Structure formats: structure tokens, C-alpha cells
Amino acid sequence: MENNVVIRVCMGPAGIAAGGRDVLERFREALASAGLDASVKEHCSSHQVGCLGLCARDVLVEVHTDGQKHTYQYVKPDMVERIVTEHIAGGKPVSEWLVDDSFDAFYEKQVKVVLSHCGVLDPEDIDDYIASGGYEAIGRILKKCLPEMVIDEIKASGLRGRGGAGFPTGLKWELAREAAGDRKYMICNADEGDPGAFMDRAVIEGNPHAVIEGMMIGAFSIGASKGYVYIRAEYPLAVERLKLAIAQARKKGLLGKAILGTKFSFDIEIKLGAGAFVCGEETALIASIEGERGMPRSKPPFPVNRGLWQCPTVINNVETLANIPYIMRKGASWFASYGTEKSRGTKVFALTGKIRNTGLIEVPMGITLREILYDIGGGTESGKEIKAVQTGGPSGGCIPASMFDLHVDYESLAKVGSIVGSGGMIVLDEDDCMVNMARYFIQFTQAESCGKCVPCRVGTKRVLEILDRITQGRGRPDDIAKLERLCKGIKSTSLCGLGQTAPNPVLSTLKYFREEYEAHIIDKKCPARVCKALLTYWILEETCTGCGACRRACPAEAISGEKKKPHRIDPEKCIRCGMCYEVCKFSSVERE
């Protein structure tokens, strides 16, 4: 029977963090105890769904009544009762809790393919996925298609890997299909180690069956009967949902021997990663599954020829795989109608940083950065200017505001020294110091370097040391030249992608924000007022009322002055914590 009341509570990572479970529980209780209207109760279903996208406003709840949808934002458990009595029972939505127009703008320019069912389906129920057309594609393929036909379709779709490098997926499958060997493997890379990225997590938590179906189609195409999902242990919910999904699929005969009565056998094993960023690199990932330390090795040979246990192996990213069932269901030309000539389809990005609408978005390739940042992201919360955006996480580069009309696709971003990468997008405004940002990323890659090769292990350490001293006011005149020499060397001599891309944040900020480096080194000033060691605090005598608030707040006893007389900061004692700046009610504390 069709439900005419459906309640959808966002249970993505941010939704759960904001209290989604309690909200869901409250709905169940309130609906049960409301019991006033038997038909409402009967036709009501409340279930958990994956990420709805706009994490900044969690917990998001959609209430569908008689074909009408209302979305509530910032829902807390104690709001549930009123929603149930006034809206569901009373038929009058609680207008002050509903989302406003800007909420719709967030979705307007988005195109949902991978995420089309995230936030709609119950990820813990395989029947929900099947009812939406899930496993239809693999069923049809097994009965009617040759592997080559599937590969041709994927090639025609123009899908490229979403894990970072953008390698054409159909071609990868073809190479593995043609590689000699009777044992082959299909691996899903769900290691997602970039700071600030949570696309793959959202996909697995929101629609795990799409990933499984994608793996099945891939395995059938290349001739694999065993698959692995390499997923980081820090994603317990994703692991749990994936395990459940695999178990449900096995029960339905979708995984295991002689699937759907055909000759195709395939099963999936989950391997937990221990949280090393480098284990997302495909050869390190293979080593890790084999029980070795996750250290990359030189390519060639490529995994498609010699991968796991020396057998031909395809490694695909979660998002890449989640696209597959939709392409096979709706056709290559449908998929290829989105995006640009060389970058087809859509891409999921995680918008974070100084942006009003932080969250998960899916956009057609080729959209401009400006559209993402302003139309979807809604600009900054503070109203300050966006200065730059860092795409591709620690492996990517910084793109300045002057280039925001750039189209987001593999080639365009590479041309300006960044990458699409796995899809992290960190938005920076005038309060962000570019030198410090570069330092943050290098600190990350240095700590995550596997230590195998010299340029990455020692080179990034030296880059970090130079950036450390620049941000601490000890920069030397030749530091920029040293950084450039080091970064170029690390880029061209490192063994794996980690080292080869690690200098990107430094090189791109040196290119577009060189004056910030110079300000730190020559003038000993941090233009964004972030680098503590470069700040000076002083009190404006004219406006200081001598209230003493700053004197009491200063943890270093650096402020002196008599009551009702202008106070003074002793620069020798000042530790630049900024407490005085925060507490002064008369804006009399200045800093630079």
C-alpha cells in the first residue's frame, strides 16, 4: 500500500552527530502515542536515510503528506512533538521551523546521479534499493550481455575515475579483461583519507547497494569472482551498513555462487584500513590487503596487469562504482549528456571551510567555481570575500578568486596547478593565511608519507621546517627560492602520487599568493593576522576607558595601567593570545 505520510530523517554522518537518532526515535514515539488517527498511524513510515546534503542545517527532516513535501531544518528531539501534532495530525506545517528559499537554491544547480538515492532510500533495506530499480542492471547484464558490451557502454559514457587520477574507467576494465590470468580481482577503494573529504563515506552510508552493484558489474566485465572493499576503520557506520548490505545481497542470491541462476559467481570481502592516508594509493592498498606494510611500489607493472597476489586487478573508487549501475540503467548517452567533452557526468564535492552551506553537493562537471561557491554554497557566512578555494585536499592546489570562472573539470583544474582529486573543496576567506594553510597540508602529507623515498620523506620535512619558520617570523630571504627548488624536486622525483602531489598546496600559493609569503618573510607581518608570532597588539589611548577588562583577562600579565587611565601592553611579555582583543568592549585593542 502507498504511504501517504512519509517522514525522512537525515542520518548521514552530520545528521547523526546533530542528534538524528534521537529525532527519529522521538518521531516513532510521538506517532505511536498520537495514535489519535488510526489511518495516519497506519500509513506512516519513518525511516532513516543517508546524507541529505546540507549538513550545516542538520538534523534535516522531510515530511511528505499527500504528495506534498516540507523540509524542517535544525530539528531537535523536543521539536518533534509539535511537528507531529500540528503538521502531521493537524495538517498545518510549523512554518517557523521550515527551511527558507536559500535551501532550494542549494539544490537548484545540483544534478544527482551518484547521490540520487542518498537521502531517499533506507540504506539498511535492500528491498528499498530493489524497488527503486536497483540490481535491475546487473540482472539484465547477466542474462543478455557479454562483458565486452558492458565495457563498451562504460567507455561510451566517458566515466573517469573519481578517486583522484581521473583514469577512464572503461579503459581500465578493458585492460584488466585483456590481461592474462584466470584469477582476477575487483577492489573498491573506500579509504578516503583526505582531510575534509566525506563523499565516499556518504555514498556508502546512504546507498551501499549501488556500490555493490557497481562492483558486480565491474567484476563481470573483467572476469573477477572475488572482490574487496578496502574501507577505513574510522568509518564504523559505513562499515556496518556495508556489512549488512553484503549480507542482504548474499541472502537474496545476488552475491555468492551462480548468481541469479547464471554462471557468474562473485563475492565481496571487507578489509579494514588502519587510517594511513597512503593506503589509499592503489599499490599500497594492495600491499595492505596482502598483509604487508602499506607502501607503494613503482608502476609499471600496473595493477590491471599485476595487482593483488600478482593477479590482474581493478581498483575503483566508491563514487566511480556507484555511478556504474545508473549508467547501465539509463544508458551511456544519458550520463554523457552531463559534463564537458573530456569530463563527463557529475562529481560529488564536500564543501567545507568559510562557506555558508557546508555540505555534500553533486554537480555536473564543467560547472564554474563561482556557481559552486556562490549559487550553491551561498558565499561566506560572515559576508567577507572568498579569497581562494583549495580543491583536491592535500594533493591539490589553491585557486584564487580571480579564477572563479574556471570550469571544474580534470583538465582545467590541472592547468592551474590543482586537481579535481577526490572532491574536497575548502573555502578560504581573508581571515585565512595562505602560508599557514600550505603549512597545514604539508604537515599532513609529511606525517602520512610512508617513508620509502627520500624526496617525500625528507623533502616534505624540510618544506615543513621552512614554512614553520616563515610563519613564526624567522623566514629568511632565500626561503622562497629554497621552497621552489624543493617542491619541484619532490614533485618530479617522488615514487607515488602522495609525494608527487604533496608540493601542490605550496607551489600554488607561491604562484598566486606570493606577496603573502613576502609579507611574512620581509615585513614580518601576516596579512590575514593568523600567524601568532607575527602579530603585535597595542591599546589605542584615545578610546581606552581604563576599565581593566583586558588587564584581568591577560594570562601573561602583560597589561598594566591605572583605573580609568589608558592601559598599555608590554610587547615583551605579550604571548599574542588575543584575549584582550576579544574582551575589550570599546574596540580599543588593535592588532596587526
Add this chain to the structure above:
Amino acid sequence: MVQITIDGKKIDVPEGITILEAARRNGIYIPTLCFHPRLTYFGGCRLCIVEVKGFLRPVTACTTTVNKDMEVNTSTAELEELRKLILELILSDHPHDCMLCEKAGACTLQELAYTYGVDGFQFAGERRRYSKRDGNPFIERDLEKCILCGRCVKVCREIQGVEAIDFGYRGFKAKICTNFEEDLDCEFCGQCVQVCPTGALTGKLWARKGRQMSLREVETVCPYCGTGCNITVHVNRNEIAKVTAREDSWNEGWLCVKGRFGYRFANSPERLTVPLIRKVPRGEGAPEKVEDLFREATWEEALDLVASRLLEIKEAHGPDSIAGLSSARCTNEENYLFQKFIRAVVGTNNVDHCARL
């Protein structure tokens, strides 16, 4: 065979070999640190980078196999600058105490630093410091000098099959570790010492006994067992300073703990140099000092004594009252003679060999 071009020179090489092998076979020099011909490739030091036409970035010669018509450049201004940078980085995290280092004069890193004229002070910064000394009796592990080339890890696994060490930690802190970073507790074959290109791994017994310049090399055969490994005895003022093995010997440079570290008997004051004959019988009241127990004798006298005693026993109790047990330290020929002696001269089949125990 495929034809490739290295530095403008057309050469024919077997299919499937690496660029590095192709270059070495044709007398073209490419610097390396982590490469070792008897171990699987690693590709960590990045010194053997070469330019291959059609590739965007330099590739490592030690890991890249040749292809038909491949065009390789092993030395361009850019490559040499990158190699210099890599060496500078290695040396920026190195103790710079060559004057005290056991390995001076035989150290690949030192030699490369010399060739490229780099000191590593350009990027002076933090250096790894380890204060704990490994308490094992044989192998000095001075990991501040380690360049993480991975040779020791691989030799231990691939040649010796022991896996006593592996990489630990990440980033700048990466380190070759024993299990739980306890003192090394392994077979002490010293294969790792043999392959270490720097002074990170040396013999504890070698300390201050002499370095490359003061050593005279004597090629000989290990006296410990019938395997007969070739060894090089390094002699300083008529004293053994260390024992190594040459990689072009039939044992390929590999030795066991006895051959590599068990050489101190040679210069031991307690070593027997003449036969001794017992003066006082075993048992209660026997003196403790060796001089009071034994007297020196000539070989003739000693052998006569042994022969006459064996004859007495055989006559009194029959040949089967005698048994011969020979030693793995003897050669094949010596062992053959020994069993012949026991069987044909003594007249018993009671003969065996310690390696069977």
C-alpha cells in the same frame, strides 16, 4: 633481444631486463643507493632516475624494464640537479661524522657525496636522534645513519627468511624496527650488515679495529664447515679486523654468524697451536691449571700415542668398541678419508657425522 638507445648509443639488450641492468652491462654509469642486484627492486632512493622519451617525469632505472626502441637519457643537467637535491636531502639528516665512522672509505653514501660535491647543509634541519643502543652482541645498529634503503629488510626476508626487521612509523619518523623495538634477536647472520650501503649497520666486533685504508684483504675459505664459503679476511697489523664475503663469490656474499663474526679464535691467546698430552689422569685431585694438566708435544709423539691407544682398545675389546664421529667443519675429502680410516683401518662401521645430529 631488443634495441634501445641510451645516451645516444644504440645497444641490443635482452628483453625484460631493467634500464639499469642494460646500462651496467654496457658500461654506462647510473648512481644507485637502494638497488642491490640480488634483492627485489625497491625504488626508494630515487638516485637512478633517468629520462625516457614519452614519459612526463623521470623514471627509476632500477624498476623500469626496457621496451623496443626506448630512448633513455641517463645524465642531463636537470637529472644531475635532481640527484644533487636528493643527496642533499639524505645528508641533511645524516650525522656527518665520517671521521669516526666504521664505514668511511667503503661507504656508498660518502662516495656519492664526494662525487656530487654536496654536504647537506643547504637544508640543515632536524635530524633523527636515537639514544638507545641495541644490546645484541653482534650487530651495531646506528640508525641515525640509516637512509632507509630497505636492503637489510629485504635481505633478511628474501635471502635469510627470518624477517627480524621491517619498516616502522611514517613520515620523517620512519625507521627500521625490530619486533616491538626490542633488542635485535635473530640468527645474527649479518647479511644485513653486508648489504647496508652506509655505516648504519656494522659489526660490534669491528669497532676501532681498522677501516678501509688500513686493512689488507686476504681471500680465503671459511674454516667452520664443509660448505666452504669464500670469505675475505680483513687484516690490520696481523690481526683480523673483520670478515666479509664477496658478492662475486659462489656464496654470493652471504655467510652465517660463525663465518662472519666467529673469527676471534684466530687471535685468541687460548688458541691451541701445538698438540698437548695429558700429564695427570682425569678425576679427583687433578690440578686445575692447564700447564699442570697437560704438556706440549710434537705431532709425531701425539699421533703415536693416539694410534697405540686405539690399537690397545681394539685388541682388548674388539673393533666395535670404537666409534668415529667426524665434523661438519671438515671438507668432503677429509670426511671421506675419515670413514675409510674407521672402516678399513679400525675395522668397524661405527662411523657418523655431527651434521646428522
